[in-house]
Amino acid sequence: MNSRLKELLANGEEVTDAEEEAFLLFSQDIPPGNLGFLEPRAPTVDVTIRGAEYTVHQSPTLLSSSRAGGTTGAVLWKITPFFADWISSPSNPLWTHSFLSSDSVVAELGCGISALVALALAPSVDHYLATDQEYVRRLFRTNLEENASVNSSTTFSTKQKGTKSRGAKPAKKHSSSANNEPRNVTFTTLDWELDQPELLKGCIGTESGGQEAEDGTEEDKGFDLILSCDCIYNDALVTPFVRTCAEICRLRPVYEPSDESESSPPTRQPTICIVAQQQRAPDVFEAWLRETLREFRVWRLSDDVLVGGLKNGSGYLVHLLLAREKH
Known part of the structure; x- marks a missing residue:
């Protein structure tokens, strides 16, 4: 497992200093933009992801509105189509290095109403939990149901021509329920300050990854992948968001680069956390990174493995996180 992780991590540059990283990234030219909404006044927005058209x-x-608790999830954010395109592509290093497969269970934090990441990725994994x-909830389910028919044309195998497969299995075909909602997508609420992450996987039942492992070990309460697409835009969110990510990731064994013993018994792969965000305020980014470095090792992914809309200079950033042992 360590060798595969090393190959995956070679696709990025490890970040160790929050102030230095913030200075480096925000001293570059960044495209001007607002908070990050695509078309905030439109009741519907049409987007295309890997040739598939979604409304x-x-x-x-x-x-x-003045709803308590925020309203930013009510509309589509600019980064989301780019991120959905990248995370669902068979050339994504998570697929080519077999950290994503048709058996994977994925959770997204702060999914918003669009359901685009779920729509793009869920057809190729075992289960997708959006939080x-x-x-x-209502608009998320509306978008999931009304765009479900697009899924059949976006499902892929990680053994497609031109993609090096490392043992990943072909994507499963997931049926839809009577209301046309894909069966392997679940929405649940998650309060970053109040809820208990160890209960999160119970929301999807035992059919998709909640049962005992084949070797008879205890129930796996963790996830293969945690995703977050543009959830950090003010200081108040930083600490509860980072803490929630860390607590979810520690439901699995953490990555120990010093453990190189080939004879050690196999364990579940560590949870990989991918955080994508728009470059806005450098002080908020630095606060997020400083807090994150306390809980995670962090890599900024390179342009070589990102789609055009996420590359350096786009105004967007993608970091890969691996949890540290709890102090």
């Missing part, structure tokens, strides 16, 4: 229903009225506040 996203959103709520400009809710966005402009956010309760006000997101």
Whole structure:
């Protein structure tokens, strides 16, 4: 496992200093932009991801309301289509190094209403758990149901021509329920300050990864991959967000680079956390990174493995995190 992780991590540069990283990234030219919404006043937005066309229903009225707890998840963010394109591509290093496969269980924090990442990725994994506040649920399910028919054309095998497979299995075909919602996508609320991450996987039942492992070990409460797409835009979110990510990742064994023993018994792969975000305020980014470095080792992924919309100079950043042992 360590050798595969090393190959994966070679696709990025390890970050060890928050102030230095913030200075490096924010001293570059960044495209001007607003908070990051795509078309915040439109009731629907059409987007194309890897040749598939989606119609996203959103709520400009809710966005402009004074709802307690925030409303930013009510509309589509600019980074989301780029991220959905990248994470679902068979050339993504998570696929080519077999850290994603048709057996993977994935969780997303702060999914928002669009369901785009779930729609793009869920057809190729075992189960996808999307989390956010309760006000997101209705439009998330609407977008999931109304765009479900697009999934059949985006499902892929990691053994496609031109992609080096490292033992990953072909994607499964997931049926839909009576209301046309894919069976392997679940939405649940998750409060970063109040809820218990160890209970999160129970939301998807035992059919998709909640049962005992084949070797008879205890139930796996962890996930193969944690995703977050543009959830950090003010200081108040930093600490609860990072803590939640860390607690979820520590439901699996953490990565220990010093453990090179080939004779040690195999364990579940560590949870990989991918955080994508728009470059906005350097002080907020630095605060997030400083807090993150306390809990994780961090790599900024290189342009070689990112799609055009996420590359250096785009105004977007993608970091890969691996949890440290809890102090």
